[in-house]
Amino acid sequence: MTNEIVAFLDERKQTKLKKPGGKSVEEIESDFQIANWVASAARRAGQLSMVSHPGKFSHPDAKITPVLYVGQRVPDGYVRSGNVAAPHDVLGNAAALDVYAFLSIVLSDERSVLDHLESNSAVLRGMLGVEQDVFDQWRQGLLEIKSSDIVQKTDGGVKQVYFPVGDDYHLLSVLTPSGLVTENRNRIRDMKFSEEAKAAREARKKGEASETGLDDLFGLLTVRYGGTQPQNISKLNSNNAGEAWLLPSLPPTLARDHVRIPKRDFFETLRWDDQLKFIYTALHRIFRSDYTNINIRKARQQWFESIFEWVFCRAVVLQQLDPGWSDHESVRLPIAQKLWLDSGRLDQREDHDDWQQEIAESFSKWTVVTYRKLRKNLGDAAVLGQTEETAFAEELKAYARQMPEDIL
Structure with missing residues (x-):
């Protein structure tokens, strides 16, 4: 049976062997043994925070309590967190992003390593080949990526709005759902640039029929986050090269149609x-x-x-x-x-x-x-x-x- 974790570590080891950076082959081999690498990952996981709504999209220096919202799917017709299958984001030390990659490995049962850790899976412990006490220690360290401060705090660099509540108000911090932003970008990209879209566009040029048809969106606006350092905003923002696409949310421009009255011949x-x-x-x-x-x-x-x-x-x-x-x-x-x-x-x-x-x-x-x-x-x-x-x-x-x- 394929051990996805072994394959993951072996791939990273081979990459490191090509650029050892002063380390000997023996040291690299030791670093990428399961026991050594996972123990290191468990110590470093706390340097990362898994989030659904990063604060740095408002300002790159904003520091807020990590927000990880897991919404339930409800057939209410709204595009919102919980109703759309979208990935979570991650913030923190870029040097520790290999830990997030490890937690994202999808095993043969189509569940991620993180899912197995949260359910205290015996399957994952078997793949790691350790006793329960060691597994519990690793599990506690790795799940630090989802921990959050008890005291919730926002930042002056985050956009805020006054929201009325009876005769009073709440001051709400407006955060960006980076997972939804990414999913929106992916869907627009597929609509515009997939092989099916290219074939349909070519068929239209030739005046030929297309089995799939051609959909398109106009008036898109590209907004950029992070400048030349998109990784400083979030992992998903870095994956998207710091770009997001905004749909036009404007009232239609209406003009009175001018009907041309025929004088001599319609x-x-x-x-x-x-x-x-x-x-x-x-x-x-x-x-x-x-x-x-x-x-x-x-x-x-x-x-x-x-x-x-x-x-x-x-x-x-x-x-x-x-x-x-x-x-x-x-x-x-x-x-x-x-x-x-x-x-x-x-x-x-x-x-x-x-x-x-x-x-x-x-x-x-x-x-x-x-x-x-x-x-x-x-x-x-x-x-x-x-x-x-x-x-x-x-x-x-x-x-x-x-x-x-x-x-x-």
């Missing part, structure tokens, strides 16, 4: 955006494929529908304006477009049987014209020949003839 006022460019790019690739393949023909029709939905969404904006807006003398739209876009003309639609067909034909013409304009900027330099473009127009007209019932 379709002429449409301006393409990234979504429309994406649709036409996909359609363009299909045009360069086998024109007679039935699956490709179905795919083209799906993109026709996407273009129509894009247009329809912009028509809905006008339909939601005050009824009668098309009566203004400056508006000289075709009657079919007025009937479609002005909700004040709903009762006039029954007097014009062919207005929907006119809209469908206008849509067909606009789609072809827009394609001609956009294709110069599309992925490949290929241009449809006259025969292919005519076929495209005819196919689009056939689709448009089926549209009237969808034009409301």
Whole structure:
């Protein structure tokens, strides 16, 4: 059976043998024997403090009582200590951090050395190969990493707030949950830079589908702790190179949408955006494929529908304006477009049987014209020949003839 503790010490011993620092091989071999090394670690553990909320994030010189909060998981919907699986942090003498690394070793039962010490595990004692009295002595020394002063104290360098309690108040010290900060950073890093995210981002560039999809966060702020010495703040801060990412916690910036009223032709006022460019790019690739393949023909029709939905969404904006807006003398739209876009003309639609067909034909013409304009900027330099473009127009007209019932 693998002894994870032996493997841990052997790895550190091999590193030390490469840079002995004036020690002989015999001395190094002796230092890394289980009995000698663990006894030394037990004496040094008190130089470290395991914490959940370090005070040095507020000020590097702040000295407060170590705070180690272990919260219970409660389905209350809050992102807080206890509801998120996050690592604890450690403060103290950097030369003693090997003790923390030892306590963090995960054994074959998926429990850490620290967990075994807290439960007075016979399994751990067996792995260390010592009698109970020696194990108890080591255990007491190693658990000093979790000890705390009886008297709680804060520091003037820690941010403080007045919190009302009835007619009085508490003065609270605001501390940073470094474990949550680290977990937040890890999740954002995975979202942005994991192999799956890279593959999804590349697929988006190529206009291809992605099985995983792509999530992203914008407006992040990088805050740095500790300057060139992040290890002076905490172990987790050092692991994170002194950086944390803050999510924007601001009210949204709202601006009144300016609706552009069409004067002569609704379709002429449409301006393409990234979504429309994406649709036409996909359609363009299909045009360069086998024109007679039935699956490709179905795919083209799906993109026709996407273009129509894009247009329809912009028509809905006008339909939601005050009824009668098309009566203004400056508006000289075709009657079919007025009937479609002005909700004040709903009762006039029954007097014009062919207005929907006119809209469908206008849509067909606009789609072809827009394609001609956009294709110069599309992925490949290929241009449809006259025969292919005519076929495209005819196919689009056939689709448009089926549209009237969808034009409301």
